[in-house]
Amino acid sequence: MTRCFVAGWMAAAAAWAAGGSSTVTFNKDVLPILQTNCQSCHRPGEIGPMSFLTYESTRPWAKSIQVAVLTKKMPPWFADPRYGHFANDRRLSDADVKTLSAWVEAGAPEGAPQDKPAPVEWHDGWNIKPDVVFSMQKPYQVPAKGTIAYTYFVVPSGFTKDTWVLDAEVRPGNRMVVHHASVQVRPPGSQWMKDARPGEPYVPPKRADGSDALPAPVDPNVNTSNEWLVGYVPGANNYFDPDRQAAKLIPAGSDLVFEMHYTTNGKPAEDQTKVGFVLAQQPPKFRLLTVPVAGADFVIPPGDANHAGHTVATFDQPVTLLYSQPHMHLRGKDMEIRLDYPTGESETLVSVPHYDFSWQIIYVQDKPLRVPKGTRIELFNHWDNSLNNKYNPDPQATVRWGDQSWDEMLFAWVGVVVPRDTDPAKVISQPKVNEQAAR
Ligand code: HEC
Structure with missing residues (x-):
């Protein structure tokens, strides 16, 4: 023993x-x-x-x-x-x-x-090898204090031909003050931000009823071919086709619109954010599209801890669905995104029981989903407008749809692949947000 x-x-x-x-x-x-x-x-x-x-x-x-x-x-x-x-x-x-x-x-x-394993070689700087880089034309001065409304910068692309983007990356100029940034395409003829001057910071004026202007591409006044290209949110991902069969289109003569959400951090700061693109040498077989599903048909009463929302849109043509990205603001509590197939069967794409505004995650399907024409996509959600929600900017407020984080959204981006020449306006149908909000 x-x-x-x-x-x-x-x-x-x-x-x-x-x-x-x-x-x-x-x-x-x-x-x-x-x-x-x-x-x-x-x-x-x-x-x-x-x-x-x-x-x-x-x-x-x-x-x-x-x-x-x-x-x-x-x-x-x-x-x-x-x-x-x-x-x-x-x-x-x-x-x-x-x-x-x-x-x-x-x-x-x-x-x-x-x-000890060999250290991973993390690199600073670009994660892609961009063929072309666009920058905000001038640095933007971020004040030391206060709340800054979403600010937009129009940068002409100078592209004289239709240009296909295989991959893209946004590099914030100053991560201390860039909360998030996204870059959208404004095709020629679009009325969106028609008063914005290239290079100058632009904050859309309020609407006649005092509400905030709506962001593209859900703004009813926006040419529907406006499209979201790429974003930067800490910890979140972008999606481009790893096989490079599908690409995003920047039509000839388009402008790029940088949407910047700045936060102040006690010291004056400067930012000049950039976007880089990997370009296709030939037009690809397929187009990668980011389609919005939006519900504006809600009024959240003050103090309501569990206000339910719902919206639905319909695919008017078959698509291959790659990812979905639930989006609400600070009062967002939970969201489920569901497909209802023409056969009567339903499938939950993603369910987020504890939504967190700090994490705008894209949920990429393990296997691309074939979605037949006539399939409906539904969003079900709840908001917490009570005092218990520690992120709630104002539990006394009656909250409606709006662009700013103190307003709310019931929204999802859905990434789909369609044949190259598809008209993006004919992929998904849903009443415009202004019609919904008027109901
Ligand atoms: C996508 C980015 C990301 C990844 C991946 C990530 N973290 Fe974090 N982590 C953060 C951020 C941002 C914070 C600070 C904010 C917060 O707590 O949410 C944090 C906070 C933490 C904290 C402090 C928690 C607390 O309660 O204060 C710990 C511990 C931690 N992470 C551990 C890990 C470990 C272990 C892993 C891997 C298994 C991991 N993290 C992966 C971004 C990340």
Whole structure:
């Protein structure tokens, strides 16, 4: 007995001394998980508030890491696992959660240096190799304090031919003050922001009834071929076809419109955001389109903790659906996006039971979905306009559709692929938001 006990103890001690297999260590077990799942955000210059590149910078966070992964707060991912399969699913496997947790329980040991995997070579700057880059023409001065309404910058593309974009990226000039940015296409003849002067910051005037102007492409006055191209939101992703069979179109003579949401941070700052494009050498076979589904037919009473919304649109032609992106503002609570096929069958594309405005996630289908003509797409949601919602800017307010984050939206972008020459105005039909709001 005694001998066995001692032998067992000695083996364990030897394994421990060698940083052997019995103990979960940072170098051997934890770092590979952090490299794959966390460092994209948790490294200097990215949005994660602390770096997980080294043992020294990770060790003080061991306990919070355990809590964050056990409670599924991290990595950020909001889809209900009961619905859909997503190519960009960020959730950790149960095995990885166990490993991280066991490491913390073991006292967060570093382990042997030879167990350390090679560091991932993260690069700063462009993630794509852009063929062409457009920049806001002048830097914009962001004041130290206050709330800034969404500000738009029109940048002429100078494209004399129809131009197909295979990939795109927005590079914020100053991440401290750029909350989000998106770049949209304004084709020739569009009335959208017709008063904006190229290069000058532009804030759309209020409507006659005092409400905010609506963003493209859901503004009823906008030429429907206005299209959203690419965005920047911390932690969120864009989608372009990895096989490069489908591309987005910038018609000849279009302008690019930068939509900038700035936040102040106590010091005056300057920003000059850029967008880069990878261009197709020949017209592609397919067009990638981002189609909006919008419901404006709501009035949220003051204090209502669970106000329900619903809207529906219909596909007027067959499409291949690639992704969907639920969107509400600060009072958004939950959303489900559902397809109702002409056969009578229904399918939930994505359900987000605890929506968080800080994370505008695109949910990319694991397998592209064939959606027949006549299929309806429905959005079901709730808003929390009560005091309990810590993000609520004003629980006393009656809230309607609007562009600014203190207004609300019931909205989704849906990414679809269609034959190249499809008229984008004929893909999906739904009453315009102004008609809806008047109901
Ligand atoms: C998409 C970006 C992103 C990824 C991926 C990500 N994080 Fe985070 N993480 C953040 C941001 C932003 C914050 C700070 C804001 C917040 O807490 O939501 C944060 C906060 C944290 C915190 C502090 C939590 C708290 O309650 O204060 C921990 C711990 C953490 N992350 C661990 C992880 C781990 C472990 C992983 C990988 C398994 C991971 N994160 C992946 C962006 C990310």
